[in-house]
Amino acid sequence: MRTYTDVAAALAGQIRDGRWAPGQRLPTHRQLAAEHGIGVATATRVFAELKRAGLVVGEPGRGSFVRDRSVRLAAVAYGPGAETVWADLAFTQPLSPRREELLRTGLRELAASGDLDALLRQQPPGGRPHDRATVAGFLGRRGIEVDPARVVVTAGAQHGLDLIVRAMFSPGDVIAVDELTYPGFKLLAQAHGLTLAPVPAAGNGPDPDALALLCAKRPVRAVYTMPTLHNPLGWVIDSDRRRALVSVARQHDLFLIEDAAYAFLADPAPPPLAAIAPERTFWVSSLSKSVAAGLRFGMLVHPPVAAPALARTLRATMAGPPGLTSALATRWLADGTVDTLEQASRVAAQEHQRILHRELGDRNPIAHPRSFFAWLPIDPDQRMDRIAAELSRRGIRVCTAEAFATTAHVPHGLRIALGSPAPEGLPLVLAEMRAALDSVPL
Numbered sequence: 001m002r003t004y005t006d007v008a009a010a011l012a013g014q015i016r017d018g019r020w021a022p023g024q025r026l027p028t029h030r031q032l033a034a035e036h037g038i039g040v041a042t043a044t045r046v047f048a049e050l051k052r053a054g055l056v057v058g059e060p061g062r063g064s065f066v067r068d069r070s071v072r073l074a075a076v077a078y079g080p081g082a083e084t085v086w087a088d089l090a091f092t093q094p095l096s097p098r099r100e101e102l103l104r105t106g107l108r109e110l111a112a113s114g115d116l117d118a119l120l121r122q123q124p125p126g127g128r129p130h131d132r133a134t135v136a137g138f139l140g141r142r143g144i145e146v147d148p149a150r151v152v153v154t155a156g157a158q159h160g161l162d163l164i165v166r167a168m169f170s171p172g173d174v175i176a177v178d179e180l181t182y183p184g185f186k187l188l189a190q191a192h193g194l195t196l197a198p199v200p201a202a203g204n205g206p207d208p209d210a211l212a213l214l215c216a217k218r219p220v221r222a223v224y225t226m227p228t229l230h231n232p233l234g235w236v237i238d239s240d241r242r243r244a245l246v247s248v249a250r251q252h253d254l255f256l257i258e259d260a261a262y263a264f265l266a267d268p269a270p271p272p273l274a275a276i277a278p279e280r281t282f283w284v285s286s287l288s289k290s291v292a293a294g295l296r297f298g299m300l301v302h303p304p305v306a307a308p309a310l311a312r313t314l315r316a317t318m319a320g321p322p323g324l325t326s327a328l329a330t331r332w333l334a335d336g337t338v339d340t341l342e343q344a345s346r347v348a349a350q351e352h353q354r355i356l357h358r359e360l361g362d363r364n365p366i367a368h369p370r371s372f373f374a375w376l377p378i379d380p381d382q383r384m385d386r387i388a389a390e391l392s393r394r395g396i397r398v399c400t401a402e403a404f405a406t407t408a409h410v411p412h413g414l415r416i417a418l419g420s421p422a423p424e425g426l427p428l429v430l431a432e433m434r435a436a437l438d439s440v441p442l
Helices: 004-016 029-036 040-052 099-111 116-120 129-140 157-168 183-192 208-217 239-251 304-317 323-335 337-363 384-393 426-439
Strands: 056-059 063-066 151-154 174-178 195-199 220-225 255-259 281-286 298-301 373-377 413-417
Touching: 004 040, 029 040, 040 056, 040 063, 099 116, 099 323, 116 323, 129 151, 129 298, 129 323, 151 157, 157 183, 157 255, 157 281, 157 298, 157 304, 174 208, 183 195, 195 208, 208 220, 208 239, 220 239, 239 255, 323 337, 337 373, 337 426, 384 426
Parallel strands: 174 195, 174 220, 220 255, 255 281
Antiparallel strands: 056 063, 151 298, 281 298, 373 413
């Protein structure tokens, strides 16, 4: 007589071999029981085992479906019988048990709306007027009063940064950045031939005096900064420091590129640079960290002087944003769904930080108390390549300091993303990380 483990193993093998396509509906419990000569209760155990192994998803009333594992790189499977025991702590994907429900509801509402054909047509560069107005209203509630004409709807924050770089700078231009900065901007600078000039920190934020000295020595064109919840150090620059940075920017006629990807987590926070110096600030964010990484909806606010160059770049690179994505995202911006998810993220991030400091507090992690990542200093006598190799061997992926460093000397540290593992699994991952760090000799 076949056991539930026999049937589960057979189905798991078929799924891994590709005989069941991602998203394909599996047989019902009764159908599976009849096909394999087992009881319905045994079939239920089969599906439970497949779900625990991360191979299927099930929903009451809809059935069980093959999980698309190619886009679940941040997932963690635990325990005996799991397909893999590993964690991606390099990339933050928001976790919300309501996301699938929200998507179904949102799609149904769109389907019931009037002019669906308009969403399948080419969208205006920068987004439809209604979408830009919705974004402007959303930002107004966050302290950025902006004319919708200065809003550009993008395919994510990285796309917004790319538009700025393409439109405003030329190869060889010097951009001031933090000594540890967002790797995505480093990649953009490399791709477009920009020179990054590091500005040392003074407390929680870049040193305005050091920036002024840099501008006196080199032809700096702009400053790229994350004033509200810096990645990877988690700082929030205070109001005085923000005004000092703006003063230097005005004195040396610099653009300010304000990356607000994680700013929603640090609420309340001082006014953004875009509110202090709208005449020279590009403000960029998205819904990737608060709603879903795959939504690819971003928001760019630009100074008026940049409008012609951005318009040309938009026509050359993306004639218009995706209509369906924009309609869904702006609906959630307008009806308060994004506000609700952001608040839930703040609560979840605080719990993840509590777990981090309980498990690894003696290693002095550096983080904002409501952040989904942390900077973990490493003993300078330990080799980072060996640590990374040991973590990888144990199935844990992290970002090492090389990805963030803009200085010749690379500090010893890891950036660990905490947002992807569920709270019940995070202690196991951090315990495994501690074991890996302890096993690498000084």
